[in-house]
Amino acid sequence: MTVYIIARIEVTDPEEYSIYAGQTMALAERWGGRFLVKGGPQTVLEGHAPSRHVVIEFPSRPAAEQWFNSPEYQRILPIAQRSSNRDLVIVEGI
Numbered sequence: 700m701t702v703y704i705i706a707r708i709e710v711t712d713p714e715e716y717s718i719y720a721g722q723t724m725a726l727a728e729r730w731g732g733r734f735l736v737k738g739g740p741q742t743v744l745e746g747h748a749p750s751r752h753v754v755i756e757f758p759s760r761p762a763a764e765q766w767f768n769s770p771e772y773q774r775i776l777p778i779a780q781r782s783s784n785r786d787l788v789i790v791e792g793i
Contacts, residue, residue: 701792702760703735704767706753712782719778726775730766731758749784756792763789 710716724734736754757763766772767787779785 700759702757702763703790703792704732704753704755704757704763705788705790706751706755707749707786708751708753709749709784710751710782711784715778715782719775719782722775723772726769726771727755727757727766729771730762730769732756732762732766751783760789760791 720737724737726732727734733756734753735756736752738751738753741748741752755763757766
């Protein structure tokens with residue numbers, strides 16, 4: 700079943716965050732991931748939205764978890780954690 704990693708991100712250090720963000724697409728593709736949303740302009744319709752949203756489609760929950768837990772992703776994850784405040788979830792598609 701297709702799953703999505705959805706991230707709500709408030710970038711606190713754009714320069715450092717760009718180092719992380721510049722590596723994520725190629726890594727996700729190794730596990731069948733495809734970015735559907737990666738930042739971009741947004742219009743808030745209700746509530747408060749962080750400065751950045753990301754949606755990555757994966758072919759399965761194991762693929763998404765393998766990507767997240769991979770040594771390659773774990774190596775760059777501290778960059779994101781230092782340079783942003785984030786919420787990440789895996790959501791099953793319909």
